[in-house]
Amino acid sequence: MEFREHVPLASYTTFKIGGPARWFAEASTETEIFEAIDFARKRSLPLFTLGGGSNLLVSDAGFSGLVLRIALKGIEQDEDLFRVAAGEDWDSFVTHAVSQSYAGIECLAGIPGTLGGTPVQNVGAYGQEVAETIAAVRVFNLVTLQFHDLSPEDCDFSYRRSIFNSKERGRYIVTRVDYSLKKEGPARVAYADLKKHFAGAPEPSLTEVSAAVRNIRYQKGMLIVAGDPDCRSAGSFFKNPVISADHYSQIVAKQSGEVPNYPAGEDLVKLPAAWLVEQAGFHKGFALGPAGISNRHTLALINRDDAKAADILALCDQIIAAVGREFSIRLEPEPVFLGLETKL
Numbered sequence: 001m002e003f004r005e006h007v008p009l010a011s012y013t014t015f016k017i018g019g020p021a022r023w024f025a026e027a028s029t030e031t032e033i034f035e036a037i038d039f040a041r042k043r044s045l046p047l048f049t050l051g052g053g054s055n056l057l058v059s060d061a062g063f064s065g066l067v068l069r070i071a072l073k074g075i076e077q078d079e080d081l082f083r084v085a086a087g088e089d090w091d092s093f094v095t096h097a098v099s100q101s102y103a104g105i106e107c108l109a110g111i112p113g114t115l116g117g118t119p120v121q122n123v124g125a126y127g128q129e130v131a132e133t134i135a136a137v138r139v140f141n142l143v144t145l146q147f148h149d150l151s152p153e154d155c156d157f158s159y160r161r162s163i164f165n166s167k168e169r170g171r172y173i174v175t176r177v178d179y180s181l182k183k184e185g186p187a188r189v190a191y192a193d194l195k196k197h198f199a200g201a202p203e204p205s206l207t208e209v210s211a212a213v214r215n216i217r218y219q220k221g222m223l224i225v226a227g228d229p230d231c232r233s234a235g236s237f238f239k240n241p242v243i244s245a246d247h248y249s250q251i252v253a254k255q256s257g258e259v260p261n262y263p264a265g266e267d268l269v270k271l272p273a274a275w276l277v278e279q280a281g282f283h284k285g286f287a288l289g290p291a292g293i294s295n296r297h298t299l300a301l302i303n304r305d306d307a308k309a310a311d312i313l314a315l316c317d318q319i320i321a322a323v324g325r326e327f328s329i330r331l332e333p334e335p336v337f338l339g340l341e342t343k344l
């Protein structure tokens, strides 16, 4: 296993931003994960586990520890159960499942990143989230130094959340995810954009739905297309905030038009962060130096032209302050920040 020094991280992220890793290694086997941990421990290095870099903002100074890129590969199928190594590309796996008529992840087509990242933030889009189909997550436990399986209950999934990015952050490295899919299951057409797309065409196939999702994502600049500056981003930069029904009523009372919302449980309302950002004065195509907002979706902050992490953070701070002033809502960034000190 090779341990490289001073490796620039920008090209490992969809933002194309970030300084060097002091140490960098790739693990293609579970044994190499052990080796890497041993290397880091002997030198007292902090460890950062890198997957597809699609939900990540790396500081301009880089990271002073070991960045371990998870490159474990392989898909094993046992009837409806797919055991997929963490380094596999997520979108290729969706295509693989859909082409064999397995339902359950067709709405998650076109999402950049690797399998290992999917349970971490409970990836979700267009009416599906991975928590619905994950059967188990194999992990390396950095406290006990052992590999073991976690059940979906152990993972404690909720909106963009699991134990991996909350109470157990930094404790596990995901090495494999088991997906339980449904052979010949119906495609899910639940999200408004998809219903609109298939109006008058009942029961589209899994292939049609995943193709429609890719198309919708492309139109929003949420599909990685080489040379397209709107996708030099980390996807949605903020989570959609959940507020009390009272707070929502106060916002409605002050607005002349309609306030878009999704139900989020008793006495709770989820608001689209994109709408809040626009109402607070930031339009599609907004630029702040080399950082900006996508021309196709207000929730994606983009690297317009050689932006630094500091440029993205300056825009992030402006947006948080404006939405706070306008709506008394504190937006929370969605990406992982590596090596960045923030006031958030």
Ligand code: EPU
Pocket (backbone or CB within 6 Å): 124, 125, 126, 127, 191, 193, 220, 222, 234, 235, 236, 237, 238, 239, 240, 260, 272, 273, 274, 275, 276, 278, 284, 296, 297, 298, 299, 334
């Ligand atoms: N909207 C705007 N301006 C825009 C875009 C959207 O005002 O430029 C408003 C509209 O009211 C629209 C609403 O926001 O109806 C919702 O927009 P959209 O359907 O695009 O969804 P979203 O809430 O912005 C979430 C996820 C996306 C996921 C889509 C589709 C979060 C933070 N984001 O976005 O996930 O693809 O739904 O399910 O939950 C990601 O996490 O990186 C991501 C792209």
